[in-house]
Amino acid sequence: MEKNFKVAALYCFADLKHYHQLQKPLRDLCQANGIKGTLLLAKEGINGTVAGSCAAIEALVHFITAQPALQEPELKYSWASKMPFHRMKVRLKKEIVTMGVEGVNPLEIVGTYVEPEDWNVLIQDEETILIDTRNDYEYVLGSFQGAIDPRIKTFREFPEWIAKHEGDLKKKKKIAMFCTGGIRCEKSTAYVRGLGYDQVYHLKGGILRYLETMPKEKSLWWGECFVFDERVSVSHGLEECGRELCRACRYPLNAESKLSPHYEEGVSCDACYNTRSDADRQRFRERHKQFQLLKSRAMHSYQER
Structure with missing residues (x-):
């Protein structure tokens, strides 16, 4: 391709x-x-x-x-x-990645960066607690072996999760965090360091750099990595995985998902069908028509350049 x-x-x-x-x-x-x-x-x-x-x-x-x-x-x-x-x-914007906590500044304090080639050793250490700082729907597609899923919907919920799991964090000597491209971990490690934890680490360049540089046979990553664009997800070597997004709820879909009787392009999928009314679905149909028109115009404009 x-x-x-x-x-x-x-x-x-x-x-x-x-x-x-x-x-x-x-x-x-x-x-x-x-x-x-x-x-x-x-x-x-x-x-x-x-x-x-x-x-x-x-x-x-x-x-x-x-x-x-x-x-x-x-x-x-x-x-x-x-x-x-x-x-x-x-x-x-007020923040380039929204945590919603005043005074968190990665320019002043941040976790220790870990290169992809050194990441496996850190996360296999029994004294390391490994935390996926992404949203729950991203974790579902793939993550690192042994990673904790905080089950957050947005990054704003992360500080509350940390507060509730203080006991778990103190059981280990090291805290390792990761995210898609690295930016969330700039904030999350700065926040945790500010709480008094010293041995805080994060994956430099995020999952994307790990998947780009780490050979699949040596990788500790399972599944796919969600990305916030029309590719939806990528795998090792940053290869596209062929998924699509449900336009109603943004849940990632594969070929099998689209066989469901609840799936209608731009309107609904199994994950959201029962949460929407008929009026909602009609509104989404109209929106999808406009979306398709916009996409066609955008591609035509690009091809004329």
Whole structure:
């Protein structure tokens, strides 16, 4: 399968006092080059995932890294067989990853970074407690062997989970955390370090870098890694897994899921059918029509470039 779209996932914590001034030039650059995806700007830095042609993504990364405060972002590249986004958004936010706790600053205190090649040794240590900081629907698709699933719906729930499991954390000498690309763990390890825990570790580059660099035969990862774009999930080597999202509830679907009588594209699936009314489903049908139209226009516009 030919992969024509370069995907860039990036973040950088920085003291970005004038972040609002970057919104327009970033949006203009992306629109001029056919880049789609989402970039978040806040006083604490930049975060986002975007896709486009190789030249377009290179131009964007050059612009971002030319900013004095953003010269060394955490940056990961992959490829997609089709454009994984339908529009471009550059948003101003209070946080680039929302935990909702004041005073958590990864620039001041953070966990110890662990390279993918050293990760297996750490998480197999009997003195290590391993925590998946992602949302519950992401864990369902795949995780590291032995990882704890906090069963959170959003990252805002993570501090409460930590508070409730203080006893479990103190039973082990080391706390290891991981997430998709690394950004949640910047905040989660900073938060836990701030509570007084010293031996706190996180996977540098997140799951994506691990899957990119770790040979499958040596890997301790099971399943797939959920990603927040139209690829839905990737496996070792960052290969697409062929899943789709239910447009009503964003639950990841495979070929078997789509055989259910409750599945209707853009409207419902097994996971959400009984939680929606007939009026909801009719509204989703209308929304899906608009979505298909937008997707068609976006692809036509890109092909004309």
